Amino acid sequence: MRLxxxxxxxxxxxxxxxxxxxxxxxxxxxxxxxxxxARSISHNLRCPVCQGESIDDSNAPISRDLRLVVRxxxxxxxxxxxVIDFIVTRYGEFVLFNPKPEGAxxxxxxxxxxxxxxxxxxxxxxxxxxxxxxxxxxxxxxxQSRLDDLLKK
Amino acid sequence: MIVELGHFALVLALGVALxxxxxxxxxxxxxxxxxxxxxxxxxxxxxVLVAFSFAALTYAFVTSDFSLRLVVMNSHTLKPMLxxxxxxxxxxxxxxxxxxxxxALFGACAAxxxxxxxxxxxxxxxxxxxxxxxxxxxxxLFTSNPFLRLEVPPLDGQDLNPLLQDPGLAFHPPFLxxxxxxxxxxxxxxxxxxxxGRVDAAWxxxxxxWTLAAWIFLTIGIALGSWWAYYELGWGGFWFWDPxxxxxxxxxxLAAALLHSAIVVEKRESLKAWTILLAIMAFGFSLIGxxxxxxxxxxxxxxxxxxxxxxxxxxxxxxxxxxxxxxxFAFRAGSMEAKGVFSMVSRESALVVNNLLLSVSxxxxxxxxxxxxxxxxxxxxxxxxxxxxxxAAFSPFVVGLALVLPVGAMIPWKRGEVRRSLRPLxxxxxxxxxxxxxxxxxxxxxxxxxxxxxxxxxxVVLGAAIDLWSKTGRGTIGGRFGxxxxxxxxxxxKVVAHTGLGVTIFAVSAMLAWKxxxxxxxxxxxxxxxxxxEVTLKAVDEVEGPNYLSTMATMEVRRAGALVATxxxxxxxxxxxxxxxxxxxxxxxxxxxxxLVIGDAQENGGWAVRSYIxxxxxxLWAGTLIMALGGCLSLSDRRYRVAAGAARRTxxxxxxE
Numbered sequence: 134m135r136l137x138x139x140x141x142x143x144x145x146x147x148x149x150x151x152x153x154x155x156x157x158x159x160x161x162x163x164x165x166x167x168x169x170x171a172r173s174i175s176h177n178l179r180c181p182v183c184q185g186e187s188i189d190d191s192n193a194p195i196s197r198d199l200r201l202v203v204r205x206x207x208x209x210x211x212x213x214x215x216v217i218d219f220i221v222t223r224y225g226e227f228v229l230f231n232p233k234p235e236g237a238x239x240x241x242x243x244x245x246x247x248x249x250x251x252x253x254x255x256x257x258x259x260x261x262x263x264x265x266x267x268x269x270x271x272x273x274x275x276x277q278s279r280l281d282d283l284l285k286k
Numbered sequence: 287m288i289v290e291l292g293h294f295a296l297v298l299a300l301g302v303a304l305x306x307x308x309x310x311x312x313x314x315x316x317x318x319x320x321x322x323x324x325x326x327x328x329x330x331x332x333x334v335l336v337a338f339s340f341a342a343l344t345y346a347f348v349t350s351d352f353s354l355r356l357v358v359m360n361s362h363t364l365k366p367m368l369x370x371x372x373x374x375x376x377x378x379x380x381x382x383x384x385x386x387x388x389x390a391l392f393g394a395c396a397a398x399x400x401x402x403x404x405x406x407x408x409x410x411x412x413x414x415x416x417x418x419x420x421x422x423x424x425x426x427l428f429t430s431n432p433f434l435r436l437e438v439p440p441l442d443g444q445d446l447n448p449l450l451q452d453p454g455l456a457f458h459p460p461f462l463x464x465x466x467x468x469x470x471x472x473x474x475x476x477x478x479x480x481x482x483g484r485v486d487a488a489w490x491x492x493x494x495x496w497t498l499a500a501w502i503f504l505t506i507g508i509a510l511g512s513w514w515a516y517y518e519l520g521w522g523g524f525w526f527w528d529p530x531x532x533x534x535x536x537x538x539x540l541a542a543a544l545l546h547s548a549i550v551v552e553k554r555e556s557l558k559a560w561t562i563l564l565a566i567m568a569f570g571f572s573l574i575g576x577x578x579x580x581x582x583x584x585x586x587x588x589x590x591x592x593x594x595x596x597x598x599x600x601x602x603x604x605x606x607x608x609x610x611x612x613x614x615f616a617f618r619a620g621s622m623e624a625k626g627v628f629s630m631v632s633r634e635s636a637l638v639v640n641n642l643l644l645s646v647s648x649x650x651x652x653x654x655x656x657x658x659x660x661x662x663x664x665x666x667x668x669x670x671x672x673x674x675x676x677x678a679a680f681s682p683f684v685v686g687l688a689l690v691l692p693v694g695a696m697i698p699w700k701r702g703e704v705r706r707s708l709r710p711l712x713x714x715x716x717x718x719x720x721x722x723x724x725x726x727x728x729x730x731x732x733x734x735x736x737x738x739x740x741x742x743x744x745x746v747v748l749g750a751a752i753d754l755w756s757k758t759g760r761g762t763i764g765g766r767f768g769x770x771x772x773x774x775x776x777x778x779x780k781v782v783a784h785t786g787l788g789v790t791i792f793a794v795s796a797m798l799a800w801k802x803x804x805x806x807x808x809x810x811x812x813x814x815x816x817x818x819x820e821v822t823l824k825a826v827d828e829v830e831g832p833n834y835l836s837t838m839a840t841m842e843v844r845r846a847g848a849l850v851a852t853x854x855x856x857x858x859x860x861x862x863x864x865x866x867x868x869x870x871x872x873x874x875x876x877x878x879x880x881x882l883v884i885g886d887a888q889e890n891g892g893w894a895v896r897s898y899i900x901x902x903x904x905x906l907w908a909g910t911l912i913m914a915l916g917g918c919l920s921l922s923d924r925r926y927r928v929a930a931g932a933a934r935r936t937x938x939x940x941x942x943e
Contacts, residue, residue: 155521157885158807158894179670185528187672190521230672232657237665241657245650245679252642260635263556263627 155190157197162204171204174216178203179228187230199228289354292342293433296383299335299390300423302328306393306416310409314481322409326397329412332419333387333394340374340387343432347374353439356380356432362445362862364833372456373446378580378596379432381459385576386422388460388467392496393419396471403492410478411471418470421603429596448834448860448867454514462507462534466572468500469537472544473569476562477611480618485558490551493565495921497548501541502917508534509910520868522881522898524797524906527676532655533575536648540568543644546637554626554699556634557641559619564645566611571648573604578655629701636694640687647683654679688742688791691784692749696756710756714748732799739795746788754781779920786912793905802899809892817899819880820844824852826884826893834858836869839884839893843873855884879903 156175162168172189178199180191188196188203199220206216221229234242272280306328313321346354347370350363360377361370369376375384393415400408426432449455475493479485511531516524525531547561581597628634654671661667692714697707708715722741729736757773758766802817813822824840837857843850853871860867873880878901885894 155896156805158805158888161805177672177674179672185526185670185672190519190523225668227668227670230670231674231678232669232671237661237667238657238669241653241671241675242679244653245646248649249642249646252646256638256642260628260630260638263624263634 155192156200160197160200160204162208167204167207170213171200171207174207174213175200175203177230178217178220179230181224181228188228199224288342289346289351289433289435292339292346293431295335295339295342296423296427296433299332299339299386300420300427302332302335303416303419303423306332307413307420310416311413314406314409314413317406319405322405325409325412325416328416329390329393329397332416333390336383336387336390340383343380343383344371344374347371350443352441352443353435355434355436358436358440358443360446361443362833363442364862365445365451366832368453368456369446369451372450375459376446376450376455379426379430381463382422382426382430382580383432384460385463385467386419386426388463389415389419389422389470392467392471396474407478407482407489410481411474414474414477415470418474418607421606425596425599425603429599445833445860445862448858448863448865449518451860452514452518454510454518458507458510458514460507461503461510465500465502465504465507465541466534466537466575468496468503469541469565469569469572471496472500472541472565473607473611476565477614480562480611480614483618483621485551485562485622487552487555490548490553490555490561493561494545494548494552497541497544497565497568498917498921501538501545502914502921504534504538504541505910505914505917508538509907509914512910513907516903517870517872518867520870520883521896522801522870522879522900522903524903525794527654527673529655530579532651533578536571536651536655537568537575539644539648539651540564540571543641543648544568546640546644550634550637554628554634556624556626556628557638558622558624559615560641562619562622563615564641566608566615567645570604570608570611571652573600573607574652576600577604626700628699631697631702631704633694633697633699633702636690636697639690640694643683643687643690647680647687650679650683651676684791685738685742688746688788691746691787692753695749695753695780695784710752711749714745714752717748718742718745729800735795736799739792739799743788743792743795746791747785750781750784750788753784754778774923776920776923779916779918779923781916782919783913783916786909786914786916788909789905789912790909793902793909796902797900797906800901804895804897806895807888807890807892808895812892814895816843816880816897818845819850819899821882821895821897823893823895826887829856831858833862834860837884839882839895841871841882841895843880843882851880853880853882855882857884857886874904876904877901 156172162171175189176187178188180186180188180193180196180199182193182195183191186196188199202220203216206219211219217229226232232238232241306325309321310325310328313319313324343356345351346357347361348367350357350361350370352358356377356379357373360380361373365373373380375381393412396408396412396415400411403411472493475489475496479489508531511534512524515526516522544561544564547557547564550557551561577597577600580600581594626634654676657671658669661669692711693704693707696711697704718741721744722737725740726734726737754770754773754777755766757777758769760766804814804816806814808814808823810823810826813820815821820843822842822844824842826837826839829836829838835858838854839856841853841855843853851873853873855871856869858867858869859865868883870881870883872882878899881898881900883896885896887893
């Protein structure tokens with residue numbers, strides 16, 4: 134146990150600077166509306182060194198820096214899009230969780246709706262082919278008389 | 287010694303699987319009863335051998351046999367027993383062995399419970415199952431052997447990733463694999479039926495319970511994973527649209543579609559070719575999921591390029607099975623003539639819409655998951671696809687599905703009228719819309735997500751209740767309640783599963799829309815407000831666990847002065863893997879969870895504290911459980927047992943040849 138504690142302390146010292154957690158109290162802006170915008174922007178930006186975490190959730194130091202940059206830009210009066218552009222020009226579109234619908238990305242955005250429309254078309258054609266004539270309601274005379282017979286019994 | 291026997295059993299299992307996949311298939315082609323009869327013992331022997339091999343690996347983990355490379359990499363003598371056992375499948379090689387074990391188990395189940403199948407179909411199903419076994423046993427023995435020894439065993443192991451040392455995650459992979467691999471049965475049935483060239487109502491009835499079982503396991507597995515993420519990762523999120531999560535979600539969506547289309551095959555002998563295709567694709571997506579998770583190609587392309595052996599092998603398996611099955615499908619699909627006719631407005635059409643929405647939504651998840659890879663390879667663009675994309679692209683499908691569901695569930699087979707089916711549903715619609723509007727009016731300046739979720743949830747849940755009520759016939763209310771218990775289990779299953787979906791949709795939107803968050807520095811002894819609660823940081827202590835060190839805060843939650851809960855969020859360090867984790871403390875409640883996280887000590891004294899109120903969090907887990915329960919009810923329906931019994935009776939009636 135003492136060995137565990139000693140190694141534990143050593144590890145603690147080594148990794149301590151790395152364990153900054155997601156948004157820290159000292160980062161939070163005094164203006165609640167501005168802070169809310171900062172949160173929603175940083176929620177959509179990816180931490181450049183993590184596995185699929187947003188800078189809002191990430192513990193990496195670079196994410197903290199980026200969160201601070203976002204807030205600086207907001208305080209400087211930038212709009213949401215300007216802040217995002219500011220960061221994308223420096224870190225590339227890799228940090229965008231929501232790929233911009235332009236160029237090749239149009240395939241990504243239109244694949245779903247496109248397939249849905251195509252599927253609807255195919256399904257419609259199929260169902261029509263399988264369709265029964267709508268007027269064919271009720272029983273034939275022979276069936277009706279047989280039914281009457283059965284009901285009488 | 288035991289380890290060597292385990293290794294040897296695995297090699298033997300490969301031999302047996304080779305026999306299982308070839309001779310019965312040949313026997314079915316030549317109508318040779320003796321060769322076909324080989325399928326049954328082969329499937330059982332293969333299962334016993336793989337099970338022995340799995341037991342041997344478990345033994346090595348439990349006794350901390352550090353001459354085994356895998357044990358050294360993933361275990362430690364100080365680790366609690368539960369995690370020594372779960373460490374068996376907490377890594378690539380071991381999880382593959384579990385995969386193969388479950389595959390062999392399903393093969394053996396087909397042998398045990400397959401008495402009512404025609405002999406040729408049964409032989410072919412087991413043979414296809416054996417063929418999948420061959421592929422994965424080869425994969426394991428050549429690229430990921432769990433039984434590799436070390437020449438010089440170290441004194442102790444390197445421990446399991448502490449994030450994985452958790453009861454939720456200990457049982458998450460087995461359930462998920464039962465689901466993934468359960469879909470292999472649907473695949474085997476589909477391929478066997480294509481070879482036979484016959485798909486009829488009976489086939490639909492046989493394939494449905496397997497798909498249902500797989501879907502139930504997938505539901506539970508995904509829910510466990512999501513629950514784990516919720517309490518372990520420390521910010522109260524429950525779904526991240528991470529590639530690994532998506533890998534399990536796509537087969538779930540397709541399995542749900544398959545469940546519904548198999549009903550049409552069973553009851554109306556329509557949609558046959560589509561159902562076969564779905565069965566093939568559902569398992570295909572299980573394989574794709576395995577590829578995504580096991581090769582690491584999506585999370586890190588360079589890592590994949592440096593060690594492509596495993597990924598390429600799985601891709602080959604995927605190509606062979608999907609390519610083979612789809613080629614077979616292309617040749618045979620035309621011969622599967624549909625019998626039942628139905629009009630534009632009918633249960634059949636409603637199920638077609640269900641299938642369309644479910645499978646296109648699975649496709650949306652798929653393209654979002656692989657798009658970063660495609661963009662990098664084809665367009666040389668490094669980009670990410672994450673939560674905002676999926677929320678925007680996937681949610682409309684859920685909304686569409688939920689809107690159509692109650693109506694579709696009540697439209698009669700063959701031909702119906704929307705207006706007549708809507709008539710009993712009017713109260714549900716009115717109530718759903720008005721409550722949704724009320725919620726919309728009460729919350730100012732927030733997103734429409736909450737109200738829409740409330741509306742859809744009420745609509746789906748009430749719709750399910752009305753569906754059940756409509757099955758009790760006419761008469762006095764008391765009489766109808768009495769008859770409710772005589773409604774077949776399959777119908778109960780449908781109603782319960784749909785209710786679960788409604789609850790889940792509501793809970794997801796409530797959690798996303800109405801979460802309360804608070805981040806601040808708190809001094810020991812200080813209190814701060816959280817919604818209508820007051821939280822006090824009482825103390826922060828250093829505590830020692832079995833294999834970790836912990837910084838544990840003691841916090842009191844009060845409401846109007848009365849103590850609600852005393853919570854102890856922790857921050858742990860696992861020295862062996864040098865990894866810090868946060869352990870959130872949660873007060874689970876019916877209406878809300880209070881979720882507290884302790885952060886770092888601040889320079890000016892005090893601690894960073896993160897606190898959340900998660901509304902209706904438990905409703906989410908309850909909703910998924912209700913869905914799974916609905917599946918179980920449906921699975922226990924008499925129909926499947928009656929069919930089995932009837933077949934046995936005729937079997938004994940035929941004189942021996």
